Amino acid sequence: MGVLGSPEIAALVCCSNRTVVHGVRMRKYARGFEVVKYASAEHAEWQLAANRVLKDLAVNSSVYSVLAVKLDQCEVFECALPSASVEVMREALRFEVPRQLLSVPADFRLQYALLSNNEENGISRVRCAVFPESSLHKLASELTSVNGKFDAVINPVLALPGVLPPDAVSLLEDVEDKLVWQNGFWQQIDEISCACNRELDSCLKKHCQLPDDSADWLKTYRSALCSALFAAQTLFVDNKALAAVSILPDYLRPARYRNALRLMALLAVLLVTVNVFRYAGGFIGEYREYRKLYASVKNMRSKVQDLRKKVKNGKKELKENQRTAELKLGSRECLGYLGYLSEKLPEDVHLANFRWNEEIMDLNLQTTSPELDLVSFFNRLPGVKVISASQRTNQANNFTNANVKLSVQEAKKPAKSFKTKKKAKK
Numbered sequence: 001m002g003v004l005g006s007p008e009i010a011a012l013v014c015c016s017n018r019t020v021v022h023g024v025r026m027r028k029y030a031r032g033f034e035v036v037k038y039a040s041a042e043h044a045e046w047q048l049a050a051n052r053v054l055k056d057l058a059v060n061s062s063v064y065s066v067l068a069v070k071l072d073q074c075e076v077f078e079c080a081l082p083s084a085s086v087e088v089m090r091e092a093l094r095f096e097v098p099r100q101l102l103s104v105p106a107d108f109r110l111q112y113a114l115l116s117n118n119e120e121n122g123i124s125r126v127r128c129a130v131f132p133e134s135s136l137h138k139l140a141s142e143l144t145s146v147n148g149k150f151d152a153v154i155n156p157v158l159a160l161p162g163v164l165p166p167d168a169v170s171l172l173e174d175v176e177d178k179l180v181w182q183n184g185f186w187q188q189i190d191e192i193s194c195a196c197n198r199e200l201d202s203c204l205k206k207h208c209q210l211p212d213d214s215a216d217w218l219k220t221y222r223s224a225l226c227s228a229l230f231a232a233q234t235l236f237v238d239n240k241a242l243a244a245v246s247i248l249p250d251y252l253r254p255a256r257y258r259n260a261l262r263l264m265a266l267l268a269v270l271l272v273t274v275n276v277f278r279y280a281g282g283f284i285g286e287y288r289e290y291r292k293l294y295a296s297v298k299n300m301r302s303k304v305q306d307l308r309k310k311v312k313n314g315k316k317e318l319k320e321n322q323r324t325a326e327l328k329l330g331s332r333e334c335l336g337y338l339g340y341l342s343e344k345l346p347e348d349v350h351l352a353n354f355r356w357n358e359e360i361m362d363l364n365l366q367t368t369s370p371e372l373d374l375v376s377f378f379n380r381l382p383g384v385k386v387i388s389a390s391q392r393t394n395q396a397n398n399f400t401n402a403n404v405k406l407s408v409q410e411a412k413k414p415a416k417s418f419k420t421k422k423k424a425k426k
Contacts, residue, residue, distance in 0.1 A: 008036065009236070010059045011228035013156060014069040015174045018046045022174065023053040024224045025063070026208065026232065033232055034209040038221055047145045054148050061254065064236050065148065068156040068227040070175050071139060074131040075101050076157045078184030083117060083124045086243045093128050105132040111154065111245040113234070115162035125162070127184075129155040136247055149254040152235060154245045156223045157181055159230040161203050171196035174223040197222065204229065337361065337408065344381055346372070352401075360387070361406040366399055374402050384408055 039056035041049040112128040353364035
């Protein structure tokens, strides 16, 4: 009946004099239905009385509402028809109307309610209300001044329970105060010898929880209670039943399905938003964890690179230390080259510093002759090869400083001196 549960039902009955309106509001509970509120109002214009009743019943958009009113020149009859869809039943009833009524309006509308359905032979007992289309237009213009929209407008006779036996006598004082409904048509009240509304009141008390003063209360609100019970049990439960009595134009009916779709769309958006936030929160947490792990891995890689550099430098230092440890100070080879250079260098060239490293000599020289080309000088010497050379002149004291790096790996070693040869022969 509703998107979020079973809503409450409000039923208003407009009396035949069009001055008094009765209304009840009921809700469903575990054992049946309970009357929550009831109200009555009287006014020369029934629309104002209906507005007051709607206000007293506190009817809002969440409450399903139905209006029971007898339209002008409305006739009701009962017949048996094969069970079919709503459209087929309407067309079948249009052919049945001339057979049941003496006078048929030129342009008429109808609404019907199923009283019983025999599944064995597929025959249904139908109660149909026929009225001119002009009466519907008049009602539509009157409903525009009502502060609220009704889900359905029905004839009060259609709301009589279908479980009542055909010979049950029902007196609806709001609709016909001098006629009773029995065996499918109206009859004079004087012709009925049995008590009225006995079966109807028993059915209402069985399905509804009524106020304490039910005897006097039922006399006033019997038609409204029948309409509310019919709406709660059949009208707003079965879409076919609602389509069978639907006569109001769309602008006079509340947009139930539209509101339900909007609410469903809103719930879907909220559900998607909650899921997005939930997954986004998880993704953000995982991304932060990934960033922490990535930063730690990057830090570890940086440390590994530093350690590799330190190991590489350590290997170089170890190799240098081993070479230095294995190097014999005052070796004849180093002294031989030093003596060889001392013999070949000019007198105005002073050797300030000398380094010997894996057959590479690093010389720091000073000279007072700025025109001396040391690179050409060393290139002419046999046994050595110039790797690099740089020369800088100091203008203050007219000294020229030169840094020359020589290689002796591929060069021929200098010849041994005479004294060295003599010692070797001894």
